Amino acid sequence: MILHTLIDYDVLRVIWWALLGFLLLAFALTDGFDLGSGMLLPFVARTDLERRVVINTVGPVWEGNQVWLILGGGAIFAAWPPLYAVSFSGFYLAMFAILFALILRPVGFKYRSKREDPRWRASWDWALFVGGFVPSLIFGVAMGNVLLGVPFRLNDDLRIFYDGSFLGLLSPFALLCGLVSVAMLTMQGACWLVMKTRGPVAERARAYGSVAALATLVLFALGGVALSAWVDGYRITSIIDTLATSNPLRKTAELAPGAWFDNYHAHPWLMAAPAAGLAGAALALALLRLRREVGALLASSLSIAGIVVAVGVSIFPFLLPSSADPRASLTVWDASSSHMTLFIMLVSVVIFVPIIVLYTAWVYRVLWGKVDEKSVEDPHNHAY
Template structure:
């Protein structure tokens, strides 16, 4: 039988894997959507781009839905605080995501340049807005969210939507945008031919270098941010109650976990090295390697943020002692056990099925393929 402390750590890993899975898979189709007006020089180019993600985009969104459901199940207080503090931001992100099925499914239903342009703009917005908002959210988490809890553990959010758009959070939003664009362009490298492939390679070189530069700037900034530290005894197996601890802020302490365990610096180092290799691979037109390096970049960036915050999930900038951690914001031991069991059984099945789908549908999309299947493709 797995103890409560271990289950709490397992839950943290599960949520992290789901977020990484979403960023890697849904990241490339959001990236492709944003690149439609950039790389698509003609309607045929744009249709080719859309059909490179056509078999996968809707399935990729399941990662986000699953992550949201998992957060509700294992971190109910986190779910409550998130929807209180990020309500309008999340509503904006969800509204933009709703544009994607409309753009994908109805773009080719009407043979009109005006209609297709409207759908292309919907797809562009559906990729741009969530990419920036998710980055802004992580930027705010790393600084702390202005919320407090009362004696009944009811949340009171003291901030505003505009307060979320602070300089560091916006920088993280730009980093997220660049990261997703690189993911999309490297995907297009693997799936296209001719001049479109060449443009995708050139864009991958540029966006990968921009991602590395933004990450370094954000890292230097973050290194000087205050961190949070549990100053009271850390009880890892007690019933969840965020009010039963004392937390202090540590000047320039956001990366204290990396300083305590120096081997962890490998992860942020990878987040700098991987995009450089992405650019080099794109330059040499090693398409699969470029996409793999971009995926490693995504993974390393998300892990850097997660490890920097650990064990905090949502720090409180108003009253640090009300911060939510993996030790005091989780569901019951039984709930975590059920979630862990489901994850052990279902995640390998889902991964296996997903990989099988990608393998069966792997191949490059070109003009002749579109013309041969123009009545059935997007």
């Protein structure tokens, strides 16, 4: 019963902050190329057979990739209950739109080939596009709203009140963040298709991927400029007990210009994260043009990792700032589950996450290689 004391409460909180970032990053890297391939489907593939090739590059792995999203949601629910309550309640319509779009993907995969009618198949192709575009955009818009602050407040009993609206989430800066997300996941999807296909599909994916990589580079840089010039950040202005039980109202916080850059000023080496976001996109662009397929996907993944980590370290220790009452902002130190709960879940993570990683690596090893028209037409392959 006292094993949880082997790791201090504040250390456990930081570990779970890092684990949440790992799960979200794993989702962005793996399911990211699924979403990107869906967005590119109507454009890189012009015949029915070419579109079947694109679908079959992600068909065997998309369900496994989406496990990371489920694990991320579960981690938020178990490790950061207030964060789960605010985000899944305040962003209800946005979450519903994401779920609706994600449901379109398996339905599209399964139903597209049920009929030979070209209009039927074209309709499902555009449904797969929606299933990729809508989550990519909304995830980015959500990140933008985290940086802006979310209009929620807490009463003395820690009851949550959300004062915002769905349309209120669509500010210019949040939409810019949404475009960064769309661009980087399109880049990831294009690099995946270049690596997994041949011929015209790969060449078109290379062209679209080059544009997406350039857009990622420009939009991410523009987002950094906007964050420094027009978006105020949040800063804790009181002493906070990192070992105390969770209660966001014990601290004070303020909205302050440039506060999101405090961590970079205190620890300049953290600039490696946004630098990786920019350098990865530039390198992906170059490697796509040089026809280095695997290298381009790795560079694209580096860019995504840099962008995601840059946001995480910028807002640390905040998890979800409150624009309605900065004091109610949720942080790593005051929005977690109990010491015991975090420890028990960490033990489970240490056991099961490596198994998931090893199994996922094995699946990708088995499925390594290109998908072509001949393999899709082979009746023994059970292709989509």
